[in-house]
Structure formats: C-alpha cells, structure tokens
Amino acid sequence: MIYLQLFLEFFHIGLFSFGGGYATLPFLFHIAETKDWYSAKQLTDMIAISSITPGPVGVNVATFAGYTTSGILGALIATTSVILPSIIIVIIISKLLQQFKHNPYVRSVIYTIKPAGCGLLAAVGVNMFLNNINLFGMVLFVALLILSFIKKRDPLFYLGVSALFGLLYSFVGFIK
C-alpha cells in the first residue's frame, strides 16, 4: 500500500528531523538508498528545483516524491505527513509553553540533539560534495565560499550566481 508507506516515511521525517529544511536531506537520501521511489541523482535534481521554487525544501521534496510515486493524492499525503508532527508538537508546546522551556530534561535533550542534527547535516554535505563535484564545480564552490566569508549574503545570491555559471557552462559544452 503505497499511500500508507508514503505517510509513514514522511511522518517519521517530520518527527525526527532536527535543525531546519536541510535536516530532512539525510532522511531523503536514506529513502533513495532503501526504496525505489527515486534515485540519488533524481533527489539531487529535486533539491535544485526546491531551492528555486517557493516553500521550505522539505515540503517541496515531499510533494515531489509523493507525486512521482503515486500522483496528486500521493503528493497530498506526503506533504501533509511531513508537517503533521509539527502541527501536533507545536500546538501542544504552545499550550504548555512555560513548563516546556524550563524543564531540565527537555533542555538536556535539546543540548544533545542539536549537535547530532549538525553531524547528520555535515554527513549529507560531504556526500553531496563528493558525488557532484568536478574541477569546474570545485572552482565555483571555492569562489562562492570566499564570497561568503567576505560578506553575509542572501541565499538567492548564491543560487543566482551558480545557476548563471551553470548555464554558461552548458553552452560551452563541458557538462559531464
């Protein structure tokens, strides 16, 4: 039953991803490795699309994966499932805001879970880097990295510049 599988996979992503939109990536790559819903290459394309379309990346990829596996209903189920844990958790916390903030166990779990989320994201970064980089990409990456050291910029700046260089690159005909 594909709908139930979509619900379970994306519900657990919504429940276990800590640290923002890109924190869903380790889970999404794990799906690519263990299920035949999409390949790692397709996921990389999806991430690129998500970055230049509206909305949080995690929601975009959920919609996309749901749609490619089982059409519009699949898209609805995957999208709802990924945000359902947030809806439940945030509403409960909003009701108990004061107790939640000062509970020592909650604070201790937050203390250990944040670096864990950071480690997961770093692992994804390393994997994506090793899978996608070539000489020209390395040059572009380092150039953008240096720009990021000089001044804090809008995320759209990096995406715009890199899209432009990608476009030029494809005209010169060096692509893969």
Next chain:
Amino acid sequence: MEKTLYNIYKTFFKVGTLLLGGGYVILPLLQSELVDKRDWIDNDELCEYTALSQSIPGLIAANLSIFVGYKLKGTMGALAAISGMITPAFLCIVILAKVLEEIIKLQFVQGIFWGVGIGVLILIYLAIKEIWNKSVIDKFTFGVFFVVFLFSVLLKVSPAILIIAAIFLGVIRQFRISRSGSGGEK
C-alpha cells in the same frame, strides 16, 4: 488588518510564495509582514518562537508558521497559517513535476541544475556553520557531533536511529546530573 482566518491564510500564502532558497529566509519575511506591516506580533515573540522552532523536530518554516498562527487565533489559526505557507509550494511542485521529465532533457536546464547544485552546497555549508555555532559549544557536544557524523558517513546508519540515540543520551545525562545532586545544566 484584522486577524481573521482568511487574512492569516492570505498573509502566510504571501510569505510562502516569497520563501525561496530554504527555511532560514522565513525570519526576515515574517518580520516584514507580521511585525512591521501588520503589527500582529512583536519582535521578541518572533525571536522566541524562532528559537523554539529550531529546538523541536520538523521544518523550521512550518514550526514557526504554526507557532505564530496559534498565537494569533488558536488551533484554527495554526491550521490557517500552515495551509497558507505550503499552498504555493505544493501547487508549484505539482505543476513542475508534470513538465519536469521533458525540460530536464534540455542541455541548458541541466546546466542550470548543475550550477544550482553547487549553490545548494554553499547553502548547506552555511546552515552547518550556523547550527554548529549554536550547538557545538563544548567537548561533549563536539563528541556527539563527531560520532553521529562518522556513523552517518561511514556506516550509513539510519538518521532516525541516530536522533533517537541522541534523545536517550540527553535523558540519561540529565538523570545522572539530577542524581549527583548538582541540579540543572553545567
């Protein structure tokens, strides 16, 4: 503007449409739409909700929308806000998914995707740096980071298992602190 469910939906629809390039962009957007233009909440509340959104599971943009929606008009407000936030994303992807197979074959589209992929690597690097600064603050948290990183890269352990392990670690740590009688965090 009055805090009706329709207005909440509309406002978050607008924020969702402008939300390009990842969840971290949402904070300045909400500041402009909710604090400056509409005076629905103040900056302190927004910052508190942002910090909370980052320390619980789920997408930050989604969590933050639900917090603000709940504050504005209870559970229904929360549902209106999150629906508004994801409607543009949903429509956009469903439309794109239909034509994607065709356009992805084009050479120049592949070039753009390839380039954006490099841009995304930079954004991931910046996200790691941001989270690192807030989370890896001593030897203990560095150890957690390093162990999770190794298990994930080398052994391909499921992320959910590593997160659950980190939750247990946090509970055990606090249990030991409470028992030793020192109380609270170090």
